[in-house]
Amino acid sequence: MKAVPPDFSWTRRLKLRHLQVLTALESAGSLTAAAKTMHMTQPALSHWLSDMEDLVGTPLFVRGRPLKLTEAGSVLWRYASRVLGDTARTGEEIEAVKRGAVGHLHIGTILSAAPVVLPHAIAALHQRLPKVQIELIEGLLEPLMERVARREIDLIIGPLDVRASRSGLRSEWLMTDTFSVVARRGHPLAKLATPRWEDTDGYPWIMPPPGSLSRVRLDQALVDAGMPPPTPAVETSSLVALLSMLQDRDYIATLATSVASMYERLDLIQIVSMPARLEFGPIGMLWAADSTSNVLPVLRETLHDEARRFLANGGVQSATTDIK
16 A cells, blocks of 8 residues: 655645744744744734644644754754745845845855955956845854855855865865964064964964864964963954954964965065964855855856966965865
8 A cells, every 4th residue: 555645735834924933932942032022922922833833733842941942843943044044035135126236145254264365256246247235244154154054145255174064055165275373563473583383472362263263273283382272362253353453462363374465465464484384274165055046156156266366376276176
């Protein structure tokens, strides 16, 4: 006897309001807080939750303080995040078209992995598509990848390390890079002919947040030199803050060499010639394979073009392998 196929007709009765209630409850952790966030009464929100659980046929939350998603609730929450993200992005793109734009792109970028090709690629893209609207979002890799999964961001420029390979996102290499230690111009450390890691002792470090690739590489370099990992005087992922603070005191920091070289040419900082290279590794693009943006392929092509041009002018080694 043939197996009876499962009945998924309930999916056609789900409404956006159901999904909004689900994500609000997951974020707030209680009916009271979620109702306040959604400007609803608690009974009304409870009704939407009960109706949704009746449709699905299974509990979506373990009742308690705080509320916790069941396994089925987690599956539906991931779906809700994608749908609501796509809905919001579609609304943005329609409004952009109404204003005469041809598309709207959200690009995530990471301080330690923001290659200098990105600004040039954006300028080149606007040469081809002058009415494209672009929003840049700076952050750390894991939160940015989560936002791509929720369709809030179209593409990330970042390191293609193990986190990227496990993300389920499509990725393409653009270039490789290293880290450099940087300081203000005239810094005592930068005046040394052959500075050693021991010479950094006593200078305050501006460091990226814990867990970031540049932080891991720097900690390992000092451990390899027989020194403890440095204690940060400041932790920041803001490039603007880092450049500003370097001018005010004998701070030292790390930047991707491609970025550090650009700011050194502008006389804003000086690269300290440390004895060992801090390998950054591959830098590339990450995006959702099922993205429906009609502008995203043009951006990826433009990024490849600008990366090749950068490398031809003396940049770092490139790679074009497509990682599935």
